[in-house]
Amino acid sequence: MTSGLDTVRAPKPVSRERRKTASAEELLAVRAVRRADLEQVIAIDASVTGLEKRRYWERVFRRYGLAAAREQRWFVVAVQGERVVGFLIGEVRDWEFGSPPCGWVFAIDVDPHARQQGIGTRLLDEAKARFARAGVSKLRTLLHRDNLLILSFFRSQGLMAGPLIPLEMELGSS
């Protein structure tokens, strides 16, 4: 699953007035996703990627949003009052690609109108805390090299290139 990470576009410019209004809203909280949040999650994803993927998000919600704690996978949202302003999906994967258990961030997105408020940082901090509680000491993610917005975000959070190299091929080309 790579939703959000490989398709995020640069945000639309946010006016100073709008940013001020957003920052004046209720305090930001990060919590587990609820069924009632899904419409807003779908809307954020659609506004960023330009594509509404309702059935896909229903499946993601069932797999990650309804997972039991022992399954070590999470779907969390950042909320300002009732408004969902971002989300993150992560999971502890054991021996994926031969590496010891580590925390994977599969998707992260922030409402383009709510950026520059530290929401992505809060979401990632939540993932780090959950991964640490699950006993893993490494966080990984994967995204397209053209996605400089999110690449820069992860870089600013201290992530560096890891030892895994993604490879791919067009089927039927050889």
Next chain:
Amino acid sequence: MKLQINTLLALYSVIEFAADPERQVAAAEIADKYGVSPHHLAKVLAQLTHAGIVESVRGVGGGYRFVGNARRLTLMDVIALFEDFSSSTLQRGGGAPALPVDQALGSVLAEIDQTAKATFSSITLATMLGLVRKASPAPAPVSEPS
């Protein structure tokens, strides 16, 4: 991956200036710190000035000052002023046509270039300053007078 000396000088200089945007840093100070000739450095600084990344301040205590946005300016923005990442095509002298081995090697080199470009493009000056701080030795503890 090897950067040209001018590119490295530009990166050193910009990082130095961006670490304290209020401070005017003399070119001689940077030349001395990195062991390069002031004349050589002057050409690099002129290019950075022309690109609007630094500005020169004249007069007593003058020097150069960072005027870019450290949270937006990436290493690639600086590197692109001095290096060409546009093509990895291997060309033969005398206009001879490229051989299949040239094309195959070119595609491998292009893969390396694209990865390098993405890496440089994703690291802002602000992130870089954080990495520099992380690499700096911790200050020695101040001992209490007995």
